[in-house]
Amino acid sequence: MVSTPASSPFARASALLKSGAPATFTSSDSVLVSSSQATPILLSLLIVATSYLAWQLFAPVKNARIKGSSIRTLAASIPRLGQVAFYRTRESFLYRVLGRPEGALDAQAYHPSAVRFNVSQHNIIVSGDHQDASTFFNTRALSFTKGYSVLFGGTPKDPDTEPEVAARNRAQDDKYMVFFDKNLKQAIRGERLADLTPDMVEDCLKDYEHFFANNTGNGKLDPHMDVYPLIFQLSVRTVGLAEHANSAAAAREMYDAYWSIERETNYWSTLWPNLPLRSNHKRKENSKKLFTMIHEAINKRIEDKRSEDDQVQRMIDDETSTIDIVRWCVGSLFAAVVNSSSMSAWLLIFVGAQPELRQRVKQEIVETLRKGAEERGDDYESLPTLEALRRVPLEQWEGTASSVADRKNGGGAFPLLHACLKETMRHVLRGTFFRYFAGQNESDKFANSKVQIGGHDVNSGDFLAYWIAGTHQNSRIYRDPQRFDPDRFAIRKEGNGPLEFIGWGASHHVCGGRRFAQLEIIIVVATFLMCFDYETVDLQGKPYSAETCPSADTDNNWRGPSKPVRLSYRRAADFKA
């Protein structure tokens, strides 16, 4: 059950509504309407407004209960608001209603049978049962696009072109999705990534150099505040405009607008975006700023008859409409930044909390660089660190090949680092994936399809959510799931069964940016380890251990730490300028 405190945004909104009404009639209008006449008018307006509000809040939600279904239904204290906690404190809400997957070996502790509830006028079935994963990922009748566009609310819409985009029909929408995927594939195709890789290494090193310069090579950094801007810059370089990637000031301005939008994404901005709330206003303001920056930069490039080496240029050359190019850039940035930023920061945090593991990862990187140098005929000892890293070829970063001999033995480069990334994803990705089942409401080929969750029919018009922790924190799949232990992947091969690791999604909607995401995170972390020796500490500098290390607060997109965390660093003894 959810109760709304008096200071809730809704209470503030209705207060605003009420306080706004008299002001409309008391200034120049007083000449036309005397105060004794105004009182009954005001009173009537107030009654109308209050009745409207009450109707909005307490009106029954369509299909909130399904007769004959044994899927548990959760009722909300204010029906139209529904389960606000699903947005505000998702993780604890799901633990409360579905149980603890870490205790899955104990049948009493984990009973993940699906639950159904509403948020605003939308009904959602949430399942954390690994048995339902296959239905969720493999059923074509479930719409990924509608699931996210209604329930996720992260990606902003351009306030100026929204009506035009909204007026497009489903066929036009599908066409846009094909355009989106095609351009993302081109933006991160192998030959482009191979060209970008040395620049990405250089971006990282330049960024880390300011820690050398600011201090004497020692200090404490905040992994979220200091790593997120770097990931943003790498993302802009890959799916944004060269003009922005090459200007620190422009990249920073975009970064501030981007994160302000992410931080203001909540229940209200997702489901009641037109309420006059501060967060809705800030989101719209920053969305406009972001769209305008990209729009103006494209126009300027066209006006100046300049050409740049980025995906946007390809679209300009193909005479794509500027609205679609801007929409593609913003959509790609919102798909790219949030997960890659938090995975990079958390990988550094988790590895830094286990000195022995950090040493093993560092050793793996040095050995790979040394071997690569020897194979190329370079003298590793005299190579500056930047050059040793810049010369690592794409396939080695990707872990797909190290040397011919290793490939024959089935080995690849950086296996432990890749296992650390996978383990970080397993820890940090604990939210939900979304889908929508149109069923009979659809006029297309899926109109007669049936979908079952937990053995029960899903209603046409219901949304589905799959709880990732039901798989990633499940003790039937992962031994001691709360422990950060990359050897579960590197050595013990846990999570190798079907849909046991879903960090990149699965089936029809596997992550479209995986190749780039993996590459940038591995580069950011490997470069960091080549620059610094470090450990994960609290604000007083006391080292955290595997047992005491904070975890990610997954209730917001920033994914900050459950308690303060810093990386205490010093220039690596083997760093070569």
Ligand code: HEM
């Ligand atoms: C560590 C970073 C990342 C993680 C963990 C991640 C994870 C995921 C997951 C789990 C999905 C599937 C969601 C579902 O089935 O509901 C997904 C989809 C997607 N991701 Fe990523 N992602 C990451 C980075 C990126 C980047 C950098 C890009 C773009 C450059 C990107 C673009 C996309 C796109 C376009 C889709 C939708 C695919 C479709 O519609 O079929 N992702 N991602």
